[in-house]
Amino acid sequence: MTMKIKFTFVLPLLAAAGLAGCGDGNGGGPLTELSAAAALGAKIFADPSLSASGRLSCTTCHDPGRAHASNAAVIAGGPNLTTPGFRNPPSLRYIDQTPAFAITDDGALGGFDRDGRVASLAEQARQPLLAAHEMANISAVNFANRLQQAAYAAEFRQVFGNTVFDDPQTALDRATFALQRYQLEDDEFHPYDSKYDAFLQGRAQLSAQELRGLQAFNDPQKGNCTACHPGNRGAGGSLPLFTDFHYDNLGVPRNDAIPATADPAYYDLGLCGPDREDLKDRLELCGQFKTPTLRNIALTAPYFHNGRFATLREAVAFYVQRDTSPQFWYPLADDGSVRKFNDVPGPTATGFDYRTIVNIEEVPYDRRLGEQPRLTESEIDDVVAFLNTLNDGYQP
Ligand code: HEC
Numbered sequence: 001m002t003m004k005i006k007f008t009f010v011l012p013l014l015a016a017a018g019l020a021g022c023g024d025g026n027g028g029g030p031l032t033e034l035s036a037a038a039a040l041g042a043k044i045f046a047d048p049s050l051s052a053s054g055r056l057s058c059t060t061c062h063d064p065g066r067a068h069a070s071n072a073a074v075i076a077g078g079p080n081l082t083t084p085g086f087r088n089p090p091s092l093r094y095i096d097q098t099p100a101f102a103i104t105d106d107g108a109l110g111g112f113d114r115d116g117r118v119a120s121l122a123e124q125a126r127q128p129l130l131a132a133h134e135m136a137n138i139s140a141v142n143f144a145n146r147l148q149q150a151a152y153a154a155e156f157r158q159v160f161g162n163t164v165f166d167d168p169q170t171a172l173d174r175a176t177f178a179l180q181r182y183q184l185e186d187d188e189f190h191p192y193d194s195k196y197d198a199f200l201q202g203r204a205q206l207s208a209q210e211l212r213g214l215q216a217f218n219d220p221q222k223g224n225c226t227a228c229h230p231g232n233r234g235a236g237g238s239l240p241l242f243t244d245f246h247y248d249n250l251g252v253p254r255n256d257a258i259p260a261t262a263d264p265a266y267y268d269l270g271l272c273g274p275d276r277e278d279l280k281d282r283l284e285l286c287g288q289f290k291t292p293t294l295r296n297i298a299l300t301a302p303y304f305h306n307g308r309f310a311t312l313r314e315a316v317a318f319y320v321q322r323d324t325s326p327q328f329w330y331p332l333a334d335d336g337s338v339r340k341f342n343d344v345p346g347p348t349a350t351g352f353d354y355r356t357i358v359n360i361e362e363v364p365y366d367r368r369l370g371e372q373p374r375l376t377e378s379e380i381d382d383v384v385a386f387l388n389t390l391n392d393g394y395q396p
């Protein structure tokens with residue numbers, strides 16, 4: 001291949017490297033043939049030799065067998081796998097549909113990571129490759145040296161140019177571009193083949209319990225889940241994503257299994273930091289995290305940004321019993337009172353109490369102490385049964 005041919009091939013791909021909108025999304029059509037860049041991305045994604053430890057790859061935290069999520073609340077990285085992480089690795093399924101980050105009339109929307117701080121999948125991929133608590137390459141040079149040793153280094157040169165390793169920054173850019181193409185193109189990330197998809201397409205039936213769960217999920221007076229995790233077909237008949245990509249503050253309890261929480265002054269406040277820095281002063285956004293898809297949710301325990309809940313049933317019960325029985329979910333203070341919303345700061349030096357901005361208005365978490373929860377115990381079971389129909393790879 002000459003340089004000329006190579007660039008006519010690569011440049012249009014680079015131009016198309018923006019957000020989302022890869023193809024028509026859902027519909028279960030024929031398997032897409034991967035571009036050369038995406039095929040390389042697949043190899044990079046699964047290659048632990050690209051990490052300082054030699055033992056960590058994207059698949060460690062985004063396991064294809066777990067819907068590209070992980071079953072650990074947080075995973076330690078770094079050269080000896082002893083540098084702890086801060087957040088629960090999210091599923092990467094359906095990530096191609098993520099809209100660009102924006103602050104809209106309905107609050108924050110979209111972007112990558114749980115706080116939306118990253119604008120593209122390529123930019124996102126740089127973080128784990130370089131982060132001290134993840135794959136821990138100390139520089140582009142360090143990363144390019146590792147990549148050059150990979151079994152597929154020749155293929156990398158073929159696709160991105162013989163001189164691609166001359167400039168380590170370019171090698172890193174092309175690698176993150178390849179990772180982006182892989183996540184956008186490979187149908188493994190967006191198969192739309194759950195039992196519920198088959199149900200919507202008239203090819204499967206839900207059981208009586210699953211149907212009751214669906215009803216409670218949609219009912220604005222019961223689960224109201226669909227208000228943020230839309231489960232109906234979209235405009236033009238597109239299959240649902242079970243997220244509106246908006247942000248909310250659910251007041252999820254603190255998870256002591258995250259080592260950083262040993263410091264009582266440490267709080268992960270999502271949109272307003274510490275990882276995200278541009279919205280620090282927007283106090284009303286503090287504690288808000290991106291609404292994740294519920295597709296494959298039965299496969300991706302533990303739940304929420306900090307992995308606080310080990311089972312799906314607990315996660316759903318928390319929603320409806322958070323305010324009616326807070327003592328189930330939060331620790332008690334020395335005086336016996338419940339330390340509700342214990343993972344956001346109480347009154348600070350400036351007098352601002354972050355507990356006052358946890359969402360207590362929206363169904364199903366709009367109840368008060370002593371009121372009936374929005375879902376009964378058996379309705380919780382029904383919703384969980386319904387959520388179990390959202391796993392990819394349904395075989396009738
Ligand atoms: C040590 C575990 C770990 C490794 C290794 C890792 N990730 Fe992640 N990943 C995470 C965590 C944790 C988050 C959430 C980060 C946040 O919200 O700040 C995340 C977030 C993401 C997101 C954003 C998801 C969303 O909902 O917006 C993408 C995309 C992603 N990772 C891709 C990758 C790729 C590609 C690699 C390999 C180059 C990789 N990850 C390696 C733990 C990991």
Ligand code: HEC
Nearest residue numbers: 223224225228247248289290291292303304305315319362
């Ligand atoms: C007002 C918006 C809103 C409503 C209503 C809502 N959710 Fe959520 N959901 C969110 C947000 C935001 C998160 C992420 C919160 C976090 O990580 O701190 C989330 C997270 C979850 C998670 C954990 C996902 C993961 O990958 O860890 C589950 C499970 C879930 N929701 C199920 C439900 C169910 C079931 C209902 C109805 C009973 C519901 N949600 C209603 C906004 C909402």
